Amino acid sequence: MGPNLLANYYETAAMLIFGIGFTALFLSRNMIKKVIGFNLMDTGMFLFLAAKGYVEGRSAPILTDGVRSATAYINPVPAGLVLTGIVVSVSVTAFLLALTVRLYLKYRTLNLDEMLQRSRRNEAES
Amino acid sequence: MTAVQNYPFALIMLFLASGVICFVLSGRIAKWYCLVLCGVGTVMMAMTLRYVLAAGESYVYLMGHFPSPWGNELRIGPFEALMAALFCAIALFSIMGGMEHILEDCEERKVNLYFASFCLLMSSMLALIFTNDLFTAYVFIEINTITACALVMLNYRNGGALIATTRYLIMSLLGSGLFLIAVILLYDLTGHLLMEPLGAAVETLRMTGGYLFPLTVIVGLLSVGLGIKSAIFPFHTWLPDAHANATSASSALLSGLVLKAYVILLIKLIYRVMSMESHAVSFAADMLFVFGVLAMIIGSVLAMGEQDLKRMLAYSSVAQVGYIYAGIGLGTTAGMIAAGTQIVTHAITKPMLFCAAGGFMGVSGGSRRISDLRGAAWRDPLSGVAFFVGALSMIGIPLFGGFATKLQLTLASIALPGWKAWLSIAAIVLSTVLNAIYYLKTTAALYSKDGTSPYDELRVTYRTLYRALYVIAILAFIILNIWQGIGSGTFTGIIREGLSLLG
Amino acid sequence: MASYRLFRRFANWVEGEEVYPIPEIEKNGSSVREHPITEDMARVRSSDEGVGTLLRRWMDSPQGVAAFRRVYTVTAALLCAAIVTLLLVTVSYLPRFGAPDNPANNEVPRRYIEQGLSETGAINVVAGMILDYRAFDTLGESNVLFAATVAVLILLRDDGEGKKKKRAIPELKQEPERERPDPILRASAAVVGPFALLYGVYVILNGHLSAGGGFSGGAILGAALMLLSAAFGQEKLERVFTARRCKALTFLALMCYALLKSWSFYTGANHLPSGIPLGTPGSILSGGLILPLNICVGLVVGCTMYSFYACFRSGGMRDGT
Numbered sequence: 001m002g003p004n005l006l007a008n009y010y011e012t013a014a015m016l017i018f019g020i021g022f023t024a025l026f027l028s029r030n031m032i033k034k035v036i037g038f039n040l041m042d043t044g045m046f047l048f049l050a051a052k053g054y055v056e057g058r059s060a061p062i063l064t065d066g067v068r069s070a071t072a073y074i075n076p077v078p079a080g081l082v083l084t085g086i087v088v089s090v091s092v093t094a095f096l097l098a099l100t101v102r103l104y105l106k107y108r109t110l111n112l113d114e115m116l117q118r119s120r121r122n123e124a125e126s
Numbered sequence: 127m128t129a130v131q132n133y134p135f136a137l138i139m140l141f142l143a144s145g146v147i148c149f150v151l152s153g154r155i156a157k158w159y160c161l162v163l164c165g166v167g168t169v170m171m172a173m174t175l176r177y178v179l180a181a182g183e184s185y186v187y188l189m190g191h192f193p194s195p196w197g198n199e200l201r202i203g204p205f206e207a208l209m210a211a212l213f214c215a216i217a218l219f220s221i222m223g224g225m226e227h228i229l230e231d232c233e234e235r236k237v238n239l240y241f242a243s244f245c246l247l248m249s250s251m252l253a254l255i256f257t258n259d260l261f262t263a264y265v266f267i268e269i270n271t272i273t274a275c276a277l278v279m280l281n282y283r284n285g286g287a288l289i290a291t292t293r294y295l296i297m298s299l300l301g302s303g304l305f306l307i308a309v310i311l312l313y314d315l316t317g318h319l320l321m322e323p324l325g326a327a328v329e330t331l332r333m334t335g336g337y338l339f340p341l342t343v344i345v346g347l348l349s350v351g352l353g354i355k356s357a358i359f360p361f362h363t364w365l366p367d368a369h370a371n372a373t374s375a376s377s378a379l380l381s382g383l384v385l386k387a388y389v390i391l392l393i394k395l396i397y398r399v400m401s402m403e404s405h406a407v408s409f410a411a412d413m414l415f416v417f418g419v420l421a422m423i424i425g426s427v428l429a430m431g432e433q434d435l436k437r438m439l440a441y442s443s444v445a446q447v448g449y450i451y452a453g454i455g456l457g458t459t460a461g462m463i464a465a466g467t468q469i470v471t472h473a474i475t476k477p478m479l480f481c482a483a484g485g486f487m488g489v490s491g492g493s494r495r496i497s498d499l500r501g502a503a504w505r506d507p508l509s510g511v512a513f514f515v516g517a518l519s520m521i522g523i524p525l526f527g528g529f530a531t532k533l534q535l536t537l538a539s540i541a542l543p544g545w546k547a548w549l550s551i552a553a554i555v556l557s558t559v560l561n562a563i564y565y566l567k568t569t570a571a572l573y574s575k576d577g578t579s580p581y582d583e584l585r586v587t588y589r590t591l592y593r594a595l596y597v598i599a600i601l602a603f604i605i606l607n608i609w610q611g612i613g614s615g616t617f618t619g620i621i622r623e624g625l626s627l628l629g
Numbered sequence: 630m631a632s633y634r635l636f637r638r639f640a641n642w643v644e645g646e647e648v649y650p651i652p653e654i655e656k657n658g659s660s661v662r663e664h665p666i667t668e669d670m671a672r673v674r675s676s677d678e679g680v681g682t683l684l685r686r687w688m689d690s691p692q693g694v695a696a697f698r699r700v701y702t703v704t705a706a707l708l709c710a711a712i713v714t715l716l717l718v719t720v721s722y723l724p725r726f727g728a729p730d731n732p733a734n735n736e737v738p739r740r741y742i743e744q745g746l747s748e749t750g751a752i753n754v755v756a757g758m759i760l761d762y763r764a765f766d767t768l769g770e771s772n773v774l775f776a777a778t779v780a781v782l783i784l785l786r787d788d789g790e791g792k793k794k795k796r797a798i799p800e801l802k803q804e805p806e807r808e809r810p811d812p813i814l815r816a817s818a819a820v821v822g823p824f825a826l827l828y829g830v831y832v833i834l835n836g837h838l839s840a841g842g843g844f845s846g847g848a849i850l851g852a853a854l855m856l857l858s859a860a861f862g863q864e865k866l867e868r869v870f871t872a873r874r875c876k877a878l879t880f881l882a883l884m885c886y887a888l889l890k891s892w893s894f895y896t897g898a899n900h901l902p903s904g905i906p907l908g909t910p911g912s913i914l915s916g917g918l919i920l921p922l923n924i925c926v927g928l929v930v931g932c933t934m935y936s937f938y939a940c941f942r943s944g945g946m947r948d949g950t
Contacts, residue, residue: 002722011720019713027705041303052314055734056727061754062840063746070739077738080759081261083844084770088268091777094937095272098784099292102282119289127899139891142772146883150876189765191897195737198765239783246776265769269776276780314723317735343719
């Protein structure tokens with residue numbers, strides 16, 4: 001165990017959120033809970049990234065009052081990465097929800113196991 | 127900079143823009159547009175390949191006005207150019223071979239959306255092959271995930287495809303989540319996202335012994351993340367349903383190309399970021415090797431138990447991807463060359479098998495069950511020949527593509543001391559026997575003449591335009607396969623040179 | 630004798646005989662009834678079936694499903710716990726939070742901040758970074774959004790199978806416009822809606838000067854459109870903002886984006902001057918390509934958000950009648 005677990009409390013919290021989301025996405029049988037899990041997972045990652053960019057005592061990377069020294073602003077790279085991540089997360093969430101709508105219309109359940117059983121049954125019938 | 131050097135960038139942008147163009151075209155025009163585009167792409171990539179082979183070196187293409195640690199970059203060498211040319215050609219033939227089924231399975235007014243997804247998929251795979259930047263790779267992995275799922279769920283009215291898509295999407299998201307975490311951790315430790323400075327920074331860290339534990343974790347996360355997406359053995363559960371329920375062109379694209387794009391990215395990461403020397407002794411290599419060997423055997427065993435032709439082919443893909451990972455896991459250059467050869471072999475064989483499966487289904491009332499397909503090879507002789515050639519290649523009979531892989535992998539294993547050599551050779555032998563059993567059994571069923579199939583009276587006709595396309599595609603696949611089998615030196619030589627330039 | 634039986638079984642299997650009978654299904658589909666297996670049949674069957682098919686039969690039975698689920702859950706939970714522990718241990722080794730000498734604060738952000746203004750013309754360093762230094766990522770990003778649009782349209786767009794009134798997905802049918810729509814919603818949307826649209830435009834146009842940009846501004850635009858649609862009815866909004874126009878806007882914006890960026894990639898790689906003036910820092914017309922790119926991105930995001938909404942609400946947008 002390294003020395004920085006508590007000093008990096010943002011990252012620690014982010015990883016816990018990531019873990020909760022990962023577990024929900026992996027284990028939950030309910031599609032909506034899976035979507036929530038996916039969003040939690042991504043949120044954890046965004047928090048992690050945002051924390052990575054922060055430097056103590058510096059301000060957001062929008063040049064103000066003509067100050068152009070790198071020591072005045074935080075790291076802009078993670079901010080850009082978070083932006084990209086958010087867009088990806090929105091897109092995938094829309095896709096997952098659309099799939100959920102279709103699945104519900106077809107099988108009248110949100111439970112993935114039930115769906116699998118019903119689809120097997122349909123296959124066997126045909 | 128000569129004009130040829132612009133082609134990789136131009137092709138990526140062309141496919142991206144074509145996704146948008148297909149979105150507004152009608153399906154009738156979009157399909158021809160895509161075929162032409164793939165043809166043009168193949169020619170462009172072949173020219174690029176010729177250029178880099180003649181120049182004997184790889185080059186960096188700036189995406190913008192800013193050099194390495196600040197801007198995005200592409201990197202083009204023989205390995206990348208060969209793979210890109212191959213991908214365009216295979217995509218062309220897969221779409222040609224499955225065109226008839228695309229139009230059958232898809233709602234008429236959504237055909238253009240299928241081709242829009244296809245263009246975006248191609249663009250993302252080319253970007254994954256050429257990119258020199260980890261975060262670009264992540265973005266295009268996501269495009270790849272979404273569009274690949276879109277191709278699977280195209281025929282969502284037919285039941286299974288929806289669930290298969292959902293499982294595929296969820297597993298893919300877990301994989302890309304792990305990949306993203308690894309990229310962020312790597313950025314945190316080094317402050318870079320481009321492969322060149324990353325590799326240098328990782329090398330420095332290794333020298334000074336800093337951050338040893340996080341680095342190990344990162345390598346593991348990268349391997350597992352990309353492994354999930356390329357269906358490495360314990361994470362393969364999404365693959366059979368997804369590949370079996372898609373329309374035959376999608377199955378061909380997914381098994382032939384999409385799985386490989388991630389492996390190619392992994393190979394580039396190993397060469398350019400992790401460095402070959404540390405990969406050879408790393409835990410991740412051993413892990414990939416063991417998973418690969420297990421996949422070779424268990425994939426074949428699962429394929430033997432299948433009564434569904436396309437699921438059998440999908441399980442066979444699991445086994446074949448196992449060969450690639452076993453090659454990577456050997457940790458030597460020879461192993462990497464074997465992996466590269468296997469990428470080529472599988473990319474030219476499996477799409478042909480899936481197209482042939484589509485042909486059989488066409489003369490068997492759309493059923494995928496092998497019992498319904500008995501005698502289908504007589505009803506559709508060309509598909510029969512294609513399946514037979516594909517089966518021989520997958521088994522590894524000399525003169526066909528699969529033999530080249532097995533030869534390379536055996537040579538690579540023999541050269542290696544220790545447990546990996548024995549395990550690998552034993553796995554190759556066992557897997558070959560298993561492959562032979564189930565492929566020959568299926569071929570025998572397809573050629574059986576007992577007339578028990580209810581579709582015995584059906585016959586294929588070659589009168590339509592799509593059938594002509596199908597014939598061309600199958601012939602091209604067969605020629606490629608025999609070329610790989612007989613003149614296996616061509617591709618393997620390029621791969622060897624490309625890999626040496628990667629490092 | 631035993632070896633002969635084994636050989637027979639193998640030969641049967643090679644012949645491709647079905648060894649996996651489909652369980653009989655009750656027609657109402659509520660429960661799966663197993664074949665009544667007499668002892669004799671059971672013996673015959675067990676000699677005919679391979680281990681794999683037996684395993685599959687067991688896994689399809691209710692007990693099998695439950696057992697499989699239990700094993701799967703335990704393994705998966707352990708796996709998740711292992712991953713979280715691993716990540717937490719990794720975090721404990723990472724550089725300290727907020728320290729100025731962390732490896733990430735190297736020459737890369739230094740150049741973005743110190744030379745960003747002279748090289749990209751943007752006051753907002755992040756805008757300069759994502760639309761100029763690392764523009765290829767962002768181009769890919771807007772195409773992720775587009776790919777998702779295509780996927781959602783494939784799943785949910787309701788083409789009505791040729792007939793105007795008949796819906797393929799009756800559940801997604803829009804409920805008939807109420808005679809008297811919610812007065813509170815209407816009144817507040819009438820006030821807030823135009824301002825929200827205006828604010829979206831402001832955020833897009835000032836992307837290179839202050840916090841914001843195409844993505845956030847586009848999201849505001851999309852939200853404003855959704856609000857108007859919810860308050861005044863989809864039909865009414867889509868009389869102006871038709872499906873055709875939305876498609877055309879998306880197409881034009883994405884094509885513009887791709888063309889502009891292609892030009893800058895092409896000139897960059899070939900070491901040609903791009904010939905795009907950067908303008909006076911701080912004014913609206915500055916920042917080279919960043920302003921037009923922000924407008925393109927904003928339009929794409931706005932249209933996409935609204936078409937997601939329309940798809941989920943009623944199976945897609947309508948062409949104006």
